[in-house]
Amino acid sequence: MNKFEQLGLNESLLKAIGDLGFENPSEVQEKAIPTLLEKDTDIVALAQTGTGKTAAFGFPLIQKINPENRNTQALILSPTRELCLQITNEIKLYSKYVKGLHTVAVYGGASITEQAREVKRGAQIIVATPGRMQDMINRGLVDISKIDFCILDEADEMLNMGFYDDIVSILSTSPDEKSTWLFSATMPQEVARIAKEFMRKPLEITVGTKNSGSSTVSHEFYLVNARDRYEALKRLADANPDIFSVVFCRTKRDTQAVAEKLIEDGYNAAALHGDLSQAQRDGVMKSFRNRQIQMLVATDVAARGIDVDNVTHVINYQLPDEIETYNHRSGRTGRAGKLGTSIVIITKSELRKISAIERIIKQKFEEKTIPSGIEICEIQLFHLANRIKDVEVDHEIDSYLPAIEEVMKDLTKEELIKKMVSVEFNRFINYYKKNRDLSAQSAGNDRRDSSSPRPGDNGATRYFINIGSRDNYDWMSLKDFLRDTLGLGRDDVFKVDVKEGFSFFNTAPEHAETVMDILNSFTLQGRRINVEISKNDGYDKNSGRRDHNGRGGGFSPRGGGDRSSDRNARSERRGSGESFGRSGSRDGGSRDGGSRAPRRSDGFGGGNASRSSSREKRPRRS
Template sequence: MTAPTFADLGLVPAIVDVLDDLGYETPTPIQASAVPALLDGRDVVGLAQTGTGKTAAFALPILQRLDPARKHTQALVLAPTRELALQVCEAITSYSARIPGIRVLPVYGGQGYGAQLSGLERGAHVVVGTPGRVMDHLDRGSLDLSSLEYLVLDEADEMLAMGFAEDVERILADTPEYKQVALFSATMPRQIRALAKRYLHDPVDIATPAATTSTATVRQRWIQVAHHAKLDALTRILEVESGAGMIVFVRTKRATEELAEKLRSRGFAASAINGDLVQAQRERTIGALRSGALDLLVATDVAARGLDVERISHVVNYDIPHDPEAYVHRVGRTGRAGRTGEAILFVTPRERRLLSAIEKVSGRPVEEMSIPSVEEVNARRAARFAQTITDSMGSAQFHTFRQLVEGYASDHDVAMPDVAAALAVMSAADKQFFLSPDAPKAPPRERPPRAGKSVRATSDGFVPYRIAVGKRHKIGPSSIVGALANEGGLRRSDFGKITIGVEHSIVELPVDVPDAVLDALASTRISGKRIDIRPDSGPPRPKSGKAKGAPRKPRRKSQH
């Protein structure tokens, strides 16, 4: 039986043409089942892993049924993390390339409200957001869902696991009763089933197989590297590893541009590819990679979909994917059609727990490697220098320059090796040829406390932080986890013990939580109140002198 095409699913030519531009050939199982059901107006419950094509499964029918002439928000997609929200937003934007007037807006914690407020005021047909920030906009009155027609709960089990159950319920309560709902989840626990039963009308149940495991022809390795040292680690790998084309995966569109620019400044032929590229520019970039004019492509997951370039020998996960299934699809960009490939994964100390999940999904252990040493880099530079000399001897201009050099050496009584060295200095353009030896590593320093506060780390590596909300504000641990995870990009495993007081609460966070995360949390609100997060120094110490509550010394009676 012939596999269905996207046109067979009932999609209009404008969307089919975009999919063809993006390299989508045939629908995945979830797309083949969900697209016709959603186009028919049915609610859908999909049991699907990330990497099975579920974003297109819900986005394509929504885009086909939207009315660009109406300014109000017609579709809302809820995602558990800002990374997923951005990926979904990029995907929907790319799918709408041939539908004029469609506006898609991401709203998520950790970003200022200005751009989001102005985008909502202009009118966003599709809003893709995390539950906490969507709730904030509903409370502010900046997001109106009274005319919502389509609602998608993406990775519903992850949203509930992160403590967003209450927010999701409140958002659903703010939407019209009769709207089309699509719920996608990797697992179907009782709570998800209850949610579907309560808010979906006669849904179509769809289950798909898990994404395929990575190919056996790809060698998979990982490096533990601090976030600030990633660029240096990558440049050393680029110098030492033998290969042809390479894709470097990062999480965001902005990161593709920034990293590509930094690599170009270090002498590498690199270019960015993301959802903002117009199709003609995307085709030129991929063509340059295919021809060898470009060696490095810095990409997001969404932008690399459908990419098949034979000379890709390496895939580098510069940013570790939060979803192990995404890792499988990244690795699949190399080692195709029986060819061998290399996959390298950067892991920061706080991301070690994701490594085991990746190994489980990929079906193979990932081998640990070390960052190439200065000696290895310098040896490769010397070898390349020697090879360049050998290659240049076959040039058509070799004899012309040889005569010039012989004439210079004779006229100035200079040895030929000295002339050759001077020419090499000219070609180096004052750049240092060899790396300097690595300085000995200093012992790790303890992270200084913020704002002069003393930090009390627990034996489990957590630090207690005080937040200015408690029982009086009618909050629970799930509210705290949901809000902090949303605004700071934290995961469930980043939280230790949570103690709810009357006026304030204590929440334990990792001792190495970056200052940028704490800064992002500074303006977080729970139940409308700013949490004012700060390190907790413990109960107040008694003033010097007699301790509070200590028994008083009996006064000696005077004797007469």
Template sequence: MNEEIKFSDLGISSEILKAVEEMGYVHPSPIQAMAIPHLLEGRDVIGQAQTGTGKTAAFSIPMLNSIDPNIKQTQVLVLCPTRELAIQVSGEVKKLSKYLPKVNSLPIYGGDPIDKQIRALKRGVQIVVGTPGRVIDHINRGTLWMDEIRAIVLDEADEMLDMGFREDIEEILSKMQSNPQTVFFSATMAKPIMDLTRKYQKNPEIVKVIKKELTVSNIEQTYYEVKDSLKLELMTRLIDLHNLKLMLVFCNTKRGVDEVTETLISRGYGAEALHGDLSQAQRNRVMSKFRTGNVNILVATDVAARGIDVDNVDGVFNYDLPLDEEYYVHRIGRTGRAGRSGKAISFITGQRESRRLREIEAYTKSKIERKSPPSVAELIDLKRQNVVNTIKTTISKGGDMVQYKQIIEEMIFEGLDHMTITASLLKMIVGESSEQLEDISFENKRGEGRERSEGRGDRFGREGRGDRGRDRDRGPRADRSEGRGRDRDRGGRSDRGDRGGASRTRINTEKMGRLFINVGKSSKIRPGDIVGAIAGETGLAGNRIGEIDIFDSYTFVDVPMADVDNVLRVMNKNQIKGKTVNVEFSKEVK
């Protein structure tokens, strides 16, 4: 449908249209084609679309179209769940407003000097893109005026609610001086989202990208069965095999991210880590290197990778298979963008992960093809062929080669022959490392690794879920909404059974200390929440956390005595599922 519609048919201003066409876009994406006309009419809109579908432009174009450039006050407010997404959206707005010189936009978020933001707001900003906490801060300081706001956008509304921002969002909406146009964009239409829309929207138009349009037909999805210890060796071979230039590698834990990054660097690859332990300044530097291509491999956790929007990523590696089907979609959606093709490569170990892969296939309604690891001979042949193709391409392009011919003539004059010179150059290009590679049995035999996986699954009382608590990079969004029906950064899913007091059987042999936590089943706390919170905040490995007994209003959890003081220090007054908790030592247990 959208292939027949052009941006020029949508009634947007010539200045915005010029910027859109300069960015290389002619036809709107499905969500853009459906949402932009309603937004241009001033209607409230609920848009359901996932990352990579063009939703930022879907609301930015009509918002820019409605701006009065002669009014220097804020007219459009966009709320985002993370700093990274706020920066990304603001960058997109700047591109689209390139030919609107009087229109200014500004990202505001925590971790950035507030004085700098205040000065920019005083100069006059028509579009503010910010995180809820920092927006409220500016409103309370009187540095962000709400008088002229005519539209408010909640981008990734489900993420904001999952992160516990509902009160902040409602506070912001309640401070509006008039009845602004409200726009909610979300990957899901969970109950909390619909509750907000009923309260703050008037007869909203619902635009939805259906599953068929969310498919990833331009992404080649494959998987390899491989031993844990050989994942990195296989990944580096595949990078060479497919001649990948810009890659994202996803791990499920911060520790995994650091280990993979360090090993890649030791092998001469340009890699950087991105996870929740980095400061905002460090994250900005890492992303700048990745966007400019100074670093071509970004190793990240799912939480830290929110907001990454780089069009020319040509490969995504699921180094660890994601624990949630939606995470898989978010991950692979970062390649194959803007009409390009991309590769999504997953590594699996053992039967449980094989079943998990089948669940992902069913969810995405796509086939993930099994591949055999490349042999050394295949790698060498491919490198040789790539060199031949590169030489042929260079010859076909022509150009001045006089200076290079002079070098060859000088070498011949010194007594070297053409064949020796050419062979030496090829050896330099292909590299000696390929010749030194060994053929390795990568494949994980059926059942291998099962004992470890079963041990982890039993610890959570649910078969096949794995050790989800191990130093998970939880971030604030581990506070999942019940309406979502799943817990992505926690230790499990909503169908995890309550066995009596919702206990989690301990198989740890360390001397343990029992801790009291003042939240329980009445707060919808489950074992995975406890494991995820403690592991994510303290760095204590999830497989060292012992028995968990959850009652109506409180919980007991066993942790190693050696770690009790650290857990008490970090977790007391911290949050679990959005609730501030008191944690106290109860007693020592065997």
């Protein structure tokens, strides 16, 4: 039995829910839907982004609307054009079997006359951004004086964007006897003021702890020197071959510059910020939703309302000015019950902000160091091997096989495998083996006691295991699984790094036999687990020391060549006002002597940051 049937929804809604494939309501839906159906009440619902809030208010709203009355009965306010259109589309999907019910989106950047015409034809539900809605009210193009419901979605976001006066004015225009439903991720003072002034004894629903972060998101930070911020970003992308991410910068200028540099270095990236036209924004978001863009570099304002499934990572290239905004950033991943990772790249001077964020989100960060070059090479090698193993063969190649076999006839199986993998791997190893350690430990770190290494750090054994995030593990749950399965103590399994199809972990050498014996005879959901001892023991041969997380050098997988002299010449021609995305002269812009990394083995093609790059692009995924 579909659990939505137990919430009191009518047959037309249940039929639409069935078409959408929904089976189990989220926590906020379980709490909000029966309450809103049973009584006419004001409600404040606090839940993280991505927990299903649109359905939580959308289902009961549709059931309470009278489709035979063509007057506007409900107004939904949302912070951005993107979110406004998204809510409108979802309401239309939910109400597809409700004859006569019409929903209209009202937002800036489109014809106000056409939107007014759509409303006049009959729109029981209007979904609007506050600025455009206030404009239409002032012009007499819409009448909300008789609405029965007003929903404020992402209320904290709207107030953060400066819509307080518009919201107060709009609510003042609406009737006092309406029901007001306020949905928000956090409860800052401005949201509390709205609730107190315009709501009547609202019921409060809280999913998780008030203002806390989502339990499906793990939080990591990487301490680097300021000049290495951009290089650190590249290495983190390289260490996660299947990354599908939003990268946050504080300013429009930094956003554009970082995106341009990523493209120049062969990454599939694009910028999203307020200086783009609406057509450019729409094009970028369409490419991102279709996964043609791997790294979307965005400002906080531009990213508000982004709702894209399966974002694996949120990367805070720079922390926001308002620490509370971190909660909204991290909410872009770990949605709909899936696991996600929020990464912060910080310098020593910003370290105190981590503790402040931990207090707000009520979760702890794990401190990590930037992966070494040899570790990235190893990750990319195993990733390539898994891609080869899992690739679907197009049998149109069959007719070419005799000729190919003739070319390869003198190679043994082992030689063939080595040569095939080396096509991609050689570029990585040649680049990364010369690059330096990006760890900022020399800058000091008062969150870590380097004089007291973790048990087993010296001479630790590192393992490769063929399970990862696609098996619904993050580093915490995988560590618990390994510890419990192997019967080891709390600190005996450490340095757990989870990728999509595989992971790495460490134990002390004396546990190696136990690890190999138990795990290599273990099956997970019918699939045999494979564990191998990794050749990378975490020792940095260049510096002659072992760092805290067993990592040393660095690199970034894109195509080679030294362009530093060309960059310098261009900088001299353009003058000192050159943006750091072009000259590489500002914070985070260094490139290890101007060398460029080989193109990645993940097959992602080049993107754009509202301009084209003349550099050779990586081949697109086949």
